[in-house]
Amino acid sequence: MPPVDLEFYSSCTLDQDGCTTCGDVAVPVYVVKVEGCEALVEDRLGQQASVATDLFPDLQIGDVLLVHMGVAIHRLPPPSSAQEEP
Amino acid sequence: MKYVDEFRDPQLIEKAAAEIRRLAHPERRYRIMEVCGGHTHAIYRFGLQDLLPENLELIHGPGCPVCVLPMGRVDDGLKLAQNPQVTLTAFGDMMRVPGQMGSPLELKAKGADIRMVYSPLDALKLAEKNPDRQVVFFAIGFETTTPSTALTVLRAQKMGIENFTVFSNHVNIIPAMRAILDSPEIGLDGFIGPGHVSTVIGAAPYEAIAREYGRPVVVSGFEPLDLLQSLVMLLRQLNQGRAEVEIQYERAVSWEGNRAAQAVMAQVFELRPTFEWRGLGFIADSALKLRPAFAAWDAEVRFGVAGVRATEPGAAQCGEVLRGLLKPPQCQLFGKACTPEHPLGALMVSSEGACAAYYNYHRGPVAAED
Numbered sequence: 315m316p317p318v319d320l321e322f323y324s325s326c327t328l329d330q331d332g333c334t335t336c337g338d339v340a341v342p343v344y345v346v347k348v349e350g351c352e353a354l355v356e357d358r359l360g361q362q363a364s365v366a367t368d369l370f371p372d373l374q375i376g377d378v379l380l381v382h383m384g385v386a387i388h389r390l391p392p393p394s395s396a397q398e399e400p
Numbered sequence: 401m402k403y404v405d406e407f408r409d410p411q412l413i414e415k416a417a418a419e420i421r422r423l424a425h426p427e428r429r430y431r432i433m434e435v436c437g438g439h440t441h442a443i444y445r446f447g448l449q450d451l452l453p454e455n456l457e458l459i460h461g462p463g464c465p466v467c468v469l470p471m472g473r474v475d476d477g478l479k480l481a482q483n484p485q486v487t488l489t490a491f492g493d494m495m496r497v498p499g500q501m502g503s504p505l506e507l508k509a510k511g512a513d514i515r516m517v518y519s520p521l522d523a524l525k526l527a528e529k530n531p532d533r534q535v536v537f538f539a540i541g542f543e544t545t546t547p548s549t550a551l552t553v554l555r556a557q558k559m560g561i562e563n564f565t566v567f568s569n570h571v572n573i574i575p576a577m578r579a580i581l582d583s584p585e586i587g588l589d590g591f592i593g594p595g596h597v598s599t600v601i602g603a604a605p606y607e608a609i610a611r612e613y614g615r616p617v618v619v620s621g622f623e624p625l626d627l628l629q630s631l632v633m634l635l636r637q638l639n640q641g642r643a644e645v646e647i648q649y650e651r652a653v654s655w656e657g658n659r660a661a662q663a664v665m666a667q668v669f670e671l672r673p674t675f676e677w678r679g680l681g682f683i684a685d686s687a688l689k690l691r692p693a694f695a696a697w698d699a700e701v702r703f704g705v706a707g708v709r710a711t712e713p714g715a716a717q718c719g720e721v722l723r724g725l726l727k728p729p730q731c732q733l734f735g736k737a738c739t740p741e742h743p744l745g746a747l748m749v750s751s752e753g754a755c756a757a758y759y760n761y762h763r764g765p766v767a768a769e770d
Contacts, residue, residue, distance in 0.1 A: 322651060323651055323652050324621070324622060324623075324652070325407075325622075325623065326622075332441065332750075332751040332752060333437065333464070333466070333492075333493040333750040333751050333752045333753075334491075334493075335465050335466070335491055335493055335540060335541045335544075335545050335750075336437035336438070336463070336464035336465055336466055336467065336493060336750040336751075336752035336753065337436075337437055337438035337441060337750075337751070337752040338436045338437065338438040338439075338463060338542070338544050338594050338595060338596045338597055339438060339544075339596065340544060340596040340599065340652075366519075366521055366548075366551060366555075368551050368554070368555075368664075369547065369551070369658065369660040369661055369664070370660070380596065380599060380652065382544050382545060382548060382596065383491070383518065383519045383520065383541075383545055383548045384518055384519025384520075384521050384522065384548065385519065385521070385547065385548040385551055387544065387547055387548070387596075387599065387600055387658060387661055388596075388599040388600070388652065388658050388661075390651075390652060391651075
């Protein structure tokens, strides 16, 4: 189970079929397994993918990331420290 | 209730729209540019324009990378693919972008070795598995995408993979915003700033725009309520005579951005002195090439690049649409010779391009004209 409601950050999922480059699309996922510079991640629909996590050497299981083109580009703060209500 | 339900809650949306209508002084016009293609797509998809008062105009900006790539660079990439040693790899969005020689997909149909990849890392894996091929990655995108290419180059270096190179067309958002503001005919009042680009660069770089040009920037999320809230924040600033940077997308964007991503970009890439943008012309310091230390992975160094200068299709008015001077249906080719199935201009290719988004989601006026 994801540690937070991933839709809080964005409704995008790993099977986003638009133009991810032009749409400035990044998919919120949580980390299921860490394997060196790769991590198995899962989106809000339960879809999994292996992504590059070179930018986050101290990654932990349960961390929430934004993934763009197979690469984790941002680690998200938990909702409690971000904006809670729209 | 799930968060996304709240961000799409009709009552909350109507409340925000009513606040926008209240804030928009009837005696003045407001011209706000959403820089990002994802915002353009969301505005059309959710019909947000229809909720806004007549005197608040949304101008669709240059944030769709395939839309702003000049045809000559597409042809430069296709010339690389004509080298029998080369396997050209590109994102799916690039495959249908027309150059003078056709699109990558059309050239592939004629026998060129051109393959679609989801990530630059997939292109690197292809090179690792095919050491007899020269795998070139057609890199494109703003700062959301650039870290992925930079990491891939660093991995290629670490793994000693020498048959992988990058044809870099990465561009930076701030110089494009400056170029737009330097074009007086566009006449903008403020910007809805890009969401995920800003997770990488942070919101701080926009402060120079706000300070030097006196235009507010609000970095926005992608849900309908995000965009309407951003417009409320912009109108409040404009009515109060403020020009500041504010973050509406606080749940993902910080002021400083991702320092690690900024560091890998700076390690691998350096600024080109100038680069051509479709519709905007040449913009100084607006695009990236690989640093000399990474020349071994630079396709332009390894193969040479023709530097094709191509003229846009005669009647297409992509440049005017990109600069916000025309709405998509005001182009004489829109919906006739140029459709998402048969795009003549790149704005009709990407689903985030202003013309494709307008074609797919905007109903009334298009139907009336037809």
